[in-house]
Structure formats: C-alpha cells, structure tokens
Amino acid sequence: MKFTKNVSPDDRKMLNSIFWRSFTVFASRAGATKAHAPGFMYSILPAIDRYYKNDPKGQTEALERETTWYNITQNVGTFVMGLVASMEKKNSQDPDFDANSIVALKTSLMGPLSGIGDSIFWGVLRVIAAGIGISLASQGSVLGPILFLVIYNVPSILTRYYLTYIGFTLGDTFIEDMYESGSMKLLNKAASTLGLMMIGSMTATMVTFKSTLAIPIAGGKPIEIQTYLDQLWQGLVPLAVTLGCYWLLSKKVNVNWILLGVLALAIVLGLVGIV
DSSP states (O other): OHHHHTSOHHHHHHHHHHHHHGGGTTSOOOHHHHBTHHHHHHHHHHHHHHHTTTOHHHHHHHHHHTTSOBOOOHHHHHHHHHHHHHHHHHHHHOTTOOTHHHHHHHHHHHHHHHHHHIIIIIIIIHHHHHHHHHHHHHTTOTHHHHHHHHHHHHHHHHHHHHHHHHHHHHTTHHHHHHHHHTHHHHHHHHHHHHHHHHHHHHHHHHOOOOOOOEEOOTTSOOEEHHHHHHHHOTTHHHHHHHHHHHHHHHTTOOHHHHHHHHHHHHHHHHHTTOO
C-alpha cells in the first residue's frame, strides 16, 4: 500500500516496533487518572528514543507527555500512535512547534476512534466471528474456535498494522477531513446498523427455548404450552431473555453474573420440567 511505500527504511523499522509493542498497551493500568498511559508510553518509546536521541531534555518532556490519560479501542489505537510519532518528529525538528498540541490531539481523538473501533470490531466483527464459531462448535466441529479466532484476529491485526503507518503518513488532517466530508458520521451509522442487524439475527437463530410443559386434558390431547407461545409470538422467550440481559448490562451488572444467572435459570427450568 502507498502508506507503507512512502516510508523510509528507518521509519519503517520504528513503526514496526511501535506496531508490535501496541499489543501490550492494555497490559498495564495506572488508575482512573492515567488509564493505559504506561502501555502507550512503552509503545511509542521507539519514536522518542529515535527523535530525541541527542536531546535528554526533549526526551524527558516527551515521556512526560505520554503519561497523560489514554484509552482507545486498541484495534484502531495504533492510528494515534503513528500520529504522535509523526508529531514528535516535527517537534524535535521545529523549535516553534507547539508540543501541547500533541496531547490535545491525542485526547480529542479518543472518543471518535473508540466509537468507530467499538462499533466495527466489538459490535460487528466479533459478533459475526462468534456466530460462525458457535454455529460450527455446536455441531461438534473443531473449526468453530479456529474460525472465530481467524475471522476476528486477521482483520484486527491488519488494521493495527496499516493504521500505524496511516497515522504517521497522513498526520492530523485525516480525521478532520473525514469529519468535514461527513464520512465519519456515515461510517458510525453504518457500523451501528450492521451491528444491530447481526445481534438480531443471532438472537433469532441461536437463542432457543422449547417448553415441554403441557396441561393434561381428560379424554383429550394435553395442551402444549410451547404451541401457544409460538402462536402468540415466535421466539418470544428468547427475545425476552436477550432484552433482559441487555437491560442488566445497561445497569452495569457484571457479565459473568449474567452468564451464571442464565445458566442457573436453565438448570432450574430443566429440573422442574418446564424445558
């Protein structure tokens, strides 16, 4: 791609190092005031070491800048890493460059980029990968977990890699241009819509409920509850369970407790003969 071709061998080596280090960005957390700043500082260190090699004061100031709060969906966070590397390069070469703009721009991009990253990677790609993986795994195929990892991780890793270069080569005008053209708003809307469609499809096909409960009738066939549930609304119970889980998630209930609750409910309903 043109983003990687127009980079010098030394810059390529530096950006590759930033890319590989980016996988550890969420390995540390410095509290609510710094979040994942230590991981970001470690990731961007190759650029700081290179551009401030003979400037200890500039290196110290750069490291201090990278200790500010950082938290971006890391599938797209490497764009900011490449961008910061580019701006640190300018700062090391231009004495009139405003170093405060580095922190300001990094902070301003956290919301928009996380919105895109969450919508595409968590709301769409992960759902598609999980749907395919679960479908195959439920049939006893070992390809289930393998395809889940491949479908999610290959696009994620490629995005990380190329965004590192894009951030470095395009600079701070890229996101601004996307906002001015309306592309950012369109991308967010499309990703959100597709994510909702995938969740609805998975709910309809993978969340199942079939009651064995029946009311006996003297001299006639028992009344099967499931028949009336299907006549009332096909898939009513799975939909209700799914919406209930989403409601609990909106109330900040830990997802592990929700999973345990669903499991316990299934066991109880099975034991009393309802399902």
